[in-house]
Amino acid sequence: MEYERYLSAKVQSLQPSGIRRFFDILNEMKGAISLSVGEPDFQTPWHIRDAGIYSLEKGFTKYTPNAGLSDLRDEISAYLERRFDLQYDPKSELLVTVGGSEAIDLAVRSLINPGDEVLIPEPSFVCYGPIAVMAGGTPVMIPLTAENEFRLSPAQLEAAITPRSKLLVLPFPCNPTGGIMERADLELLAPIIEKHDLMVVSDEIYAELTYGGVHHTSIANLPGMAARTVVVNGMSKCYSMTGWRMGYAAAPAPIIKQMTKLHQYCIMSAPTTSQYAAIEALRRGDDDIEAMKEEYDSRRRYLVSALREQGLDCFDPKGAFYAFPSIRKTGLSSEQFCERFLLEHKIACVPGSAFGPSGEGFIRVCYAASMQNMEVAMDRLGQFLRELGV
Amino acid sequence: MTHLEDRILQLLEQDCSMPHAVLAARCGVDEADIDAAVKKLEDEGIILGYQALVDWEKTHKETVTALIEVNVTPQRDKGFDRIAERIYQFDEVESVYLMSGSFDLTVIISGRTLKEVATFVSERLSIIEGVTGTATHFILKKYKEKHALFVKHEEQTDRIAFV
Known part of the structure; x- marks a missing residue:
């Protein structure tokens, strides 16, 4: 059968990841060291895993309410207040989702009408564009630069706005760049957002992971901004719970109401076991966050200094767990660089171009990896760069 | 600090x-x-040494380790320290701790054989003046020490290559 005729034109129009071939090589390769997976190398803390197991022992295996267990929503509300000074009503302004990704999808689908433009700073996580397209919107990419530490400046935002602009995605702290937006940066954006009557989806999945004494500020924390913002967060990165698929959205009640309707139709309710584990994480996991964060911070310092020592320019990433060094001086494209680094030295990093055109000339190196692996990787990077004459 | x-x-x-x-x-x-x-x-004696964590089970070397509960009569002026010293001076002794609870000292010793350890307890430890009783527990299997796992831990191998 010629399936193209039957498949949705829209879904077929989505570009598959250009680096799929690269990851096919990685999957086949034995003994490669991967600095390409954006997930913590820590196990989920045992008390959290134990809470999940205990819920199974007790037989808590039924659906939960669509929006999530009410105890969990209470804990999320308390957590957002405690850590980020955000106030959300657990009953009407929170929705528990299957990872942060689902929350992003629901938010965009709930806010976008056909033809609406979705402003997406790039390089950034790969899902925003396709989600906007599937929602009938038009992604409008805003290129960010290393010179500006991959922040979104008011001028860049203004330049991208048209009468059709509807929604701004704020992916900070940023995967893949490690860039962050501090309160002062956000304060410059807020008047523009209000002036042009934009809504915001703020993907704050890395909110707990900021370094150098900078505490994450949510745009929803700025005066008037909570009313036009969907905050997306989750347990994956801060509690090392990627496989549990636990995320959530916090937003004004009318938005959460529509998102919950979609969630009800396509998911029903997020996994029950994961929700019980998440309650434990939020109640007793603050110390786990601090311990992991301190460890990431020291690996971050090691990686950035090692990258620079080997001769690559690397801006100081202040968030998430990625460094984003420039490989322009090698003369290779980021995809060529990564493919050769993998084939010739068995180290996997991700080409910056995978995250948008402005990522060309950079590679993403994840430091949520063991020190041993990073040391080997940096040795081989030095070797590779010398072979390339850098 | x-x-x-x-x-x-x-x-x-x-x-x-x-x-x-x-x-x-x-x-x-x-x-x-x-x-x-x-x-x-x-x-300043805050760092006392640097040692490797060895799983001797994986080598050809035979070794047994015992944890011995020791009851003692504390001595005037010196308390438990004097007796502890007489115990920790033995090279065979790996660790000595003063404990709260139903016994006084925990002594950890390793030897090549069960007999060697038993001999140490009966001929060296029990006869020390002030030692009023011992109970020897042999370690059968080591699961974890100093945060290192001594048993094989399964890793999830089937994982996403890129997020």
């Missing part, structure tokens, strides 16, 4: 083979600062 010293101790306790250059990068200071801080910690 400075924050840097505290961080150095944490990192070295995780992996004492970490080169000073790596320590320096991880703490965000110069290598010379690490050299000086480590020297100071060693001089």
Whole structure:
């Protein structure tokens, strides 16, 4: 059968990841060291895993309410207040989702009408564009630069706005760049957002992971901004719970109401076991966050200094767990660089171009990896760069 | 104790083979600062040594380890310290702790054979003046020590290659 005729034109129009071939090589390769997976190398803390197991022992295996267990929503509300000074009503302004990704999808689908433009700073996580397209919107990419530490400046935002602009995605702290937006940066954006009557989806999945004494500020924390913002967060990165698929959205009640309707139709309710584990994480996991964060911070310092020592320019990433060094001086494209680094030295990093055109000339190196692996990787990077004459 | 010293101790306790250059990068200071801080910690007796964690079970060497509960009569002026000293001076003794609870000292010793350990207890330890009783527990299997797992731990191998 010629399936193209039957498949949705829209879904077929989505570009598959250009680096799929690269990851096919990685999957086949034995003994490669991967600095390409954006997930913590820590196990989920045992008390959290134990809470999940205990819920199974007790037989808590039924659906939960669509929006999530009410105890969990209470804990999320308390957590957002405690850590980020955000106030959300657990009953009407929170929705528990299957990872942060689902929350992003629901938010965009709930806010976008056909033809609406979705402003997406790039390089950034790969899902925003396709989600906007599937929602009938038009992604409008805003290129960010290393010179500006991959922040979104008011001028860049203004330049991208048209009468059709509807929604701004704020992916900070940023995967893949490690860039962050501090309160002062956000304060410059807020008047523009209000002036042009934009809504915001703020993907704050890395909110707990900021370094150098900078505490994450949510745009929803700025005066008037909570009313036009969907905050997306989750347990994956801060509690090392990627496989549990636990995320959530916090937003004004009318938005959460529509998102919950979609969630009800396509998911029903997020996994029950994961929700019980998440309650434990939020109640007793603050110390786990601090311990992991301190460890990431020291690996971050090691990686950035090692990258620079080997001769690559690397801006100081202040968030998430990625460094984003420039490989322009090698003369290779980021995809060529990564493919050769993998084939010739068995180290996997991700080409910056995978995250948008402005990522060309950079590679993403994840430091949520063991020190041993990073040391080997940096040795081989030095070797590779010398072979390339850098 | 400075924050840097505290961080150095944490990192070295995780992996004492970490080169000073790596320590320096991880703490965000110069290598010379690490050299000086480590020297100071060693001089002050805060860092007492650097040892490898060995799983002797995986070698040909036969070894048994016992944890011995010891009851003693504390001595005037010296309390438990004098008897503890008479015990910890033996090379066979790996660790000695003063305990709260139903016995006084925990003594950990290793030997080549069960008999060797038993002989030590009966002929060296029990006869020390002030020792009023012992109970010897042999370690049958080591699961975890100093945060290192001595048993095989399964890893999830089927994972996403890129997120």
